[in-house]
Amino acid sequence: MPKSRTLIKNEVSTYAQFLLDNAKDSDNKFELAGQIKQANAIIFGHPKLRHSLGDTAVDLELRLNAIKDIFKDFDPNLISLYCVIVERDELDILHRIANAYNELVEKDLNIVILDVITAVELDDNLRKMIIDKYSAYFGKDVRLRESIDPKILGGIILGAHGKRIDLSISSKLEQTRTCLSTVTGGGEN
């Protein structure tokens, strides 16, 4: 029987609050937000893993062990939470938990978490430049959550509060490809 939206929302809030309450300090809280994002990317980036974790035909013990093995370097509270999620077959709400936890951390630490994706590692000048610009914009301290993805070829992707600006080369090239593919005959009748 499908759960109601309110019930799911309450569940998500409870899980997110659990992680926040059990975090040691502000750094751990911030780091945990990155780990949730990373863990979700691993699970949903591998369809077979996602399917296996949600398959009730597979022994639960095996699925829980898989979670513990894959995320052994992650925060123990996070691993415990993921085990509960797998046990209750609620993998679909992982993204909501990540977003809810982000909001809680931002509120708790009075910061804005800015996701930054680049093809190469940022240097300190760039970090400062980005932080200064968006601190002024949001009126709060900004903490960068960096990740490197060579697939974007160059440029930068910035994201916060579930929204993003894509200034990557791959995106520009894709736009160019679409434009070239859909351009009409150029005056031809």
Place this chain on the structure above:
Amino acid sequence: MKPKNNKKHISFALLLTSICAFMLAVPAFAFAEEEKSGVEVLLPDMNEFIPMLIAFALIDFILWKFGGKVLDNIIVKREDKSKKDVEDAENKSIESKRTLDEYKKQLDNAKAEADDIVMQAKLSAQRLTEDMKKQAEAQAEQIVSKARASIEAEKQAAISELQASVANFSVDVASKILDEDFSDDDHRKLIERCVEKAGKIDA
């Protein structure tokens, strides 16, 4: 012919017949007499003449008295019959003429109807021909339009395919150049320019 004239003729005929009958009835007197000579030959013999006259008058009277009415009736009947026959013939002639006129009229009507039918058939055939011609033209136009549309679609598909190939090739070349020729510093300079241009995230 008038009935009075007929009666006179009939009476005259009866008279002659009576004379002949009387003469035939008394031939013995003629051959029994002695031979005459001279003028006597020409003169009637009273011995014969008087009985013959009496016989004639008697026969004439009898015929006039008894046969006249019968003959008159026969003649009147024949006249009536002749008149009736003539009238019938005239009536039949008129009837025939009227029938002929009717037949002619019917024939004329039939001819007019036939002409009308032929005319209608010609018009129908003409209309049918025109309709078929129009239908054929429409079908031909439709076929041509479909063919044009098909050609146009194939042309567009070919153009799209070519454009996609060119686009993919261009992007692949650009990606390759960026991947190989861009140093980390180049990347950072690009990132810097992007951050400078970047606008509001919430927008």
